[in-house]
Amino acid sequence: MRAHEAGALHGELGSRGPGWLRTPEDVNALVPHLWPEGVARAADGALAVGDLSVTAVAAEFGTPAYVLDEGDMRARCRDFLSAFAGCDVYYAGKAFLSKAVVRIIAEEGLHLDVCSGGELRVALSAGMPAERIGFHGNNKSVDELTRAVEAGVGRIIVDSFQEIDRLSAIVRSLGVSQKVLIRVTVGVEAHTHEFIATAHEDQKFGFSLAGGAALDAALKIIDEDVLDLRGLHSHIGSQIFDTSGFEVSARRVLGLQAQIRDARGVELPELDLGGGFGIAYTTQDDPSAPSDLAKRIDKIVSDECETQRLEVPRLSIEPGRAIVGPAVFTLYEVGTVKDVDGIRTYVSVDGGMSDNIRTALYDASYSATVASRASSAPPILARVVGKHCESGDVVVKDEFLPADVQPGDLLAVPGTGAYCRSMASNYNHVPRPPVVAVRDGRARVIVRRETEDDLLALDVG
Structure with a gap:
């Protein structure tokens, strides 16, 4: 040229x-x-x-070498904590995880999401308090679930009926209590690449809302009274710039919260809307500041809770890329x-x-x-x-x-x-x-x- x-x-x-x-x-x-x-x-x-x-x-x-500006990463942790005050901010460890990163996010006051036994081991070996860890995954093994329960992981996000049965058996055998969230597939078509969109119906994650599986899973956990159902979880994808997807997701998940309340008289106290907040890779990208995201998401949740006559649940979010990417x-x-x-x-x-x-x-x-x-x-x-x-x-x-x-x-x-x-x-x-x-x-x-x-x-x- x-x-x-x-x-x-x-x-x-x-x-x-x-x-x-x-x-x-x-x-x-x-x-x-x-x-x-x-x-x-x-x-x-x-x-x-x-x-x-x-x-x-x-x-x-x-060279080559990945160069991390530690001060920048810590500042991004603090920005999310400040913007989402009163919420639980979980760093999505799959973005990048090492013992040093675990220590950084722990020192800055964040929680941590893991999605494999290996990530769990890194988190625990670096001293992350187990009660501040959430465990994701669509096919967690019995060994992984057992290790998570024995470690005292704060919450496990259940993804299938088979997992509910496996986890219930583990909890019974150990004689402990385990907090869980249900991952709900809300049918949102996120504006992102096909491989990183995670809330449309035709994919591997979660319980379908439209097909009734999500409600069935919630009622099963409540009726069996073995697991401690704390709330619902939704994640619409990654590298998202438009909060309209979060609005649709929150509305549908909170509608399910209302269905559960009406069916069993139980109002779940937590709601996790996931992460996937986009960052700038080129000058074409225009990501929102954490403060702007927080304002819009808070309004979305508050308005829908008022519509459904629900108490506003404690909100969780899961930024990973938005913290370590830039x-x-x-x-x-x-x-x-x-x-x-x-x-x-x-x-x-x-x-x-x-x-x-x-x-x-x-x-x-x-x-x-x-x-x-x-x-x-x-x-x-x-x-x-x-x-x-x-x-x-x-x-x-x-x-x-x-x-x-x-x-x-x-x-x-x-x-x-x-x-x-x-x-x-x-x-x-x-x-x-x-x-x-x-x-x-x-x-x-x-x-x-x-x-x-x-x-x-x-x-x-």
Whole structure:
């Protein structure tokens, strides 16, 4: 792609939202809402995070690396707690979980959602109080359920009639009480990718509201009087910007609350509306602040409770992506630059789909910038690709980078805190990158880099 063509292409493609980080006129600019609060360009043109240059991070820890601005993540925790005062804020651990992250959210006063025995073990090993843990999953094993009950997990979100029976048997055998929520499939078509929409009828999660299974599940638990039914749970999907889906979901779930009250005289004291709040990956994304989300969701719940003549239940929400996603960027080193004349320039980095599968899996859009220096070169339209043996190994589909981008440059991709490390793989036997937390000018490894010896350790030959 010729540099002089970039402006015309921006006009042609920009409205389609392919992932522009900035206008082609300034390839050095950082759009603030795409980056952690502590990231800025230093006097030498390199990015700095928490007063530490990314060149120093790369020199000490190597690339690729996930870089976490710990101060930014803590601030996002506090923002949600402040906005949703009087509610329980559960960090959705599936976005990214490690012992250090557990300690951060525990110190900041959040609760934690887990959805596997492995995530539960990480949470407990890091000292998360069990009563502040919620356990999700559509197919929890007997072993996982037993471990959760024995640990004293605060709530288990039941997802099937088989699970109700399994959990009831475990609780009886242990002679304890266990609080549960019922996951309700409310039939909401969230405006998001098909693979991360979770409340429409044709999918694996929860009890159908329209088919009557959700009401049957609630009455079964109440009538058997083995489990302590605290409330209902709904989750409509991920990367949601429009609160209209939450409005429909809350109205339908609270309608079910009223049905349960009318059938058994029981008003359930809790309501969990899930998470899925969207973040900015490109300039096309416009997420709401936690304070705005809280105002709208509070009004939705209050108005519907008044309509149904219900007491307002204690609300829970489950932000994961919205807390850790913007707090992390991935740092790569450029290996090759290939100009495919008349089409585009391919900039290859030393990671790819093994550390960020979302572009290939969800057609996700990302942004990127040269991080080790500023440049006065004209812009070119580039595609940032990985090192894997797949043509679909794309990190950033379209981005303006300086025409002098070259091997050895550091490249930073913002918004990679959620699901990138969690879904990372060893495809092509590539070891997974480390997670490096930076705070007050100091960096520490919170998840170490894998080595080829780690890969061989599992291969018993």
